[in-house]
Amino acid sequence: MAEHTLQSIAFPTLDEAQIARLSECTAAVPRTFQDGQTLFAVGERNMKFFVVKSGEVEIVDYSGDEPKTLTVHRKGQFTGDVSHLTGTPAVVSAIARGPCEVVEISRDALRRVLNQCPDLSDVILQAFIARRQLLRQSADFTGLRVIGSRYSADTLRIRDFLAKNRVLFTWVDVETDPEVDRLLKQFGITEADTPVVACGHRLMLRNPSNGQLADTIGIRQPLEKTVYDLAVVGAGPAGLAAAVYGASEGLGTVVLEQTGPGGQAGSSMRIENYLGFPTGLTGSDLAGRAVLQANKFGAHLSVPTPVNRLEFDKAYPVLRLEGGDTVAAKCLLIASGAEYRRLGVEGCERYEGTGVYYAATPSEAQMCRGALVVLVGGGNSAGQAAVFLAGHARKVLLLIRGHDLYKNMSSYLARRIEQSANIELLCNATIRRMYGDGHLTAVEIVNNKTGEERTVETPAVFSFIGAVPRTDWLPAEIERDAKPGAGKVAALDRSAAAVSAGDQPPRRVCRGGCARCLRQARCLGRGRGRDGSPVCA
Ligand SMILES: Cc1cc2nc3c(=O)[nH]c(=O)nc-3n(C[C@H](O)[C@H](O)[C@H](O)COP(=O)(O)OP(=O)(O)OC[C@H]3O[C@@H](n4cnc5c(N)ncnc54)[C@H](O)[C@@H]3O)c2cc1C
Numbered sequence: 001m002a003e004h005t006l007q008s009i010a011f012p013t014l015d016e017a018q019i020a021r022l023s024e025c026t027a028a029v030p031r032t033f034q035d036g037q038t039l040f041a042v043g044e045r046n047m048k049f050f051v052v053k054s055g056e057v058e059i060v061d062y063s064g065d066e067p068k069t070l071t072v073h074r075k076g077q078f079t080g081d082v083s084h085l086t087g088t089p090a091v092v093s094a095i096a097r098g099p100c101e102v103v104e105i106s107r108d109a110l111r112r113v114l115n116q117c118p119d120l121s122d123v124i125l126q127a128f129i130a131r132r133q134l135l136r137q138s139a140d141f142t143g144l145r146v147i148g149s150r151y152s153a154d155t156l157r158i159r160d161f162l163a164k165n166r167v168l169f170t171w172v173d174v175e176t177d178p179e180v181d182r183l184l185k186q187f188g189i190t191e192a193d194t195p196v197v198a199c200g201h202r203l204m205l206r207n208p209s210n211g212q213l214a215d216t217i218g219i220r221q222p223l224e225k226t227v228y229d230l231a232v233v234g235a236g237p238a239g240l241a242a243a244v245y246g247a248s249e250g251l252g253t254v255v256l257e258q259t260g261p262g263g264q265a266g267s268s269m270r271i272e273n274y275l276g277f278p279t280g281l282t283g284s285d286l287a288g289r290a291v292l293q294a295n296k297f298g299a300h301l302s303v304p305t306p307v308n309r310l311e312f313d314k315a316y317p318v319l320r321l322e323g324g325d326t327v328a329a330k331c332l333l334i335a336s337g338a339e340y341r342r343l344g345v346e347g348c349e350r351y352e353g354t355g356v357y358y359a360a361t362p363s364e365a366q367m368c369r370g371a372l373v374v375l376v377g378g379g380n381s382a383g384q385a386a387v388f389l390a391g392h393a394r395k396v397l398l399l400i401r402g403h404d405l406y407k408n409m410s411s412y413l414a415r416r417i418e419q420s421a422n423i424e425l426l427c428n429a430t431i432r433r434m435y436g437d438g439h440l441t442a443v444e445i446v447n448n449k450t451g452e453e454r455t456v457e458t459p460a461v462f463s464f465i466g467a468v469p470r471t472d473w474l475p476a477e478i479e480r481d482a483k484p485g486a487g488k489v490a491a492l493d494r495s496a497a498a499v500s501a502g503d504q505p506p507r508r509v510c511r512g513g514c515a516r517c518l519r520q521a522r523c524l525g526r527g528r529g530r531d532g533s534p535v536c537a
Pocket of ligand 1: 233234235236237238239256257258259260261262263264265266267268269270271272273274305306307308335336337338339380381382384385470473
């Protein structure tokens with residue numbers, strides 16, 4: 001989207017009639033603020049939504065070295081961004097400039113408007129999405145700072161966690177960033193203390209776990225002590241679709257996700273075969289939009305919340321979470337998907353996160369700019385990754401076990417690879433060994449037909465060699481298939497209240513956890529569909 005279009009979508013001006021409607025359909029409160037008073041401050045949760053009736057409200061970013069004015073809202077304009085829907089803390093502050101009159105609307109009331117007034121909803125939601133996009137694109141906005149080495153697996157884990165959860169942050173690479181000495185001194189730490197997470201002038205955490213990080217920056221939503229109508233395990237595309245359909249049908253819906261929304265799709269830089277997106281979109285955008293949609297309908301998304309075990313209490317499934325908490329629901333949707341198979345190469349484990357990667361997103365691409373990288377795999381995910389990495393690396397060596405790129409890859413992708421000047425295809429090729437010193441420096445490649453060997457210097461190997469289902473947390477009595485997407489997971493014997501979707505399709509449930517299936521789920525508290533048959537038959 002052109003920059004000026006994005007700006008005008010991000011900062012629309014509501015007319016008198018729209019402001020009057022907003023005031024009518026919410027418990028809107030007229031308020032006045034004096035010069036310098038804070039309407040909401042960075043880090044605040046559940047901040048109110050404000051429409052300016054007169055005067056000016058300045059939006060200030062305090063995350064960098066100096067405070068910066070991002071924009072000034074005037075008559076008819078409104079504050080806020082996606083945090084209103086996701087319940088995450090404000091990333092900026094809003095301060096009155098001169099005396100100003102505003103209309104104040106609570107978060108719950110705003111959600112009602114978004115559900116009940118489609119015309120206002122479109123303007124407000126599009127503005128929220130565009131504002132985040134502008135911040136994400138801005139070279140001036142710092143957000144959180146992650147200071148750590150490109151050769152540290154924990155640094156990559158923290159960056160990956162923040163990126164998946166769409167937290168705005170800047171990575172300071174201790175190996176290359178010219179600012180690093182000044183920042184280490186400013187925070188009173190040494191390189192040995194990294195990775196660290198800081199905000200503005202405040203050092204927040206040293207090498208935090210994902211859970212500590214989420215709790216400190218306020219992105220983990222507390223779970224309610226209730227029996228939910230629908231619990232969904234996994235926030236990949238299937239889990240998010242189920243959350244949208246479930247919540248929009250009025251079901252009390254909770255989604256429990258161990259890392260971040262998006263699942264495997266979240267690591268795709270260009271999805272082109274999803275219906276309705278003719279120009280393609282990134283998996284991260286898809287997930288971000290789905291999360292907003294689910295939140296809009298009132299679904300509760302809890303991240304990071306790994307589910308360790310499934311038990312049954314009479315007819316109800318009970319999910320046991322890391323840390324001992326439990327979540328009970330009348331219906332459980334298993335959408336824990338699949339994870340990428342590890343490369344079974346000598347020395348590989350040592351370099352995971354420090355040279356061996358299972359995703360190709362901007363986080364990984366930043367580390368291989370200008371380098372030769374090796375990519376293993378012949379499916380679509382490998383093809384997408386190769387095309388994406390070719391835009392960042394000097395050269396991509398693509399290794400496939402067979403001799404025909406078209407065998408497992410869509411032809412549009414295979415053609416793009418053939419046309420890319422800096423992707424070299426090596427057929428009948430596998431990696432035999434990996435070398436390095438703390439981090440990966442080289443790999444030995446062998447041709448399986450001729451036995452010919454070749455050693456290539458590289459800082460990065462990307463592996464996309466198929467997936468295995470994530471079903472290790474399920475009890476033994478739940479029958480499952482060894483292959484994801486094979487269509488034979490039968491999870492309905494012990495209780496008709498557990499069904500699965502997505503890359504773990506059960507025998508009788510649709511792939512997306514569709515509205516019809518979930519509507520029937522309302523009956524699942526009694527264990528059977530309305531007609532007495534197992535659900536979704
Ligand atoms: C790089 C790449 C590119 C791709 N490109 C395309 C494409 O262009 N078009 C296409 O159609 N498909 C594509 N795919 C495949 C597509 O992404 C998957 O089919 C899809 O993501 C499956 O969705 P899912 O929700 O079933 O599972 P997943 O995406 O695997 O999501 C499962 C989620 O469950 C979570 N989870 C797992 N276990 C637990 C637990 N115990 N507790 C809590 N949470 C848990 C995981 O963290 C994950 O977020 C691509 C895949 C990859 C990796």
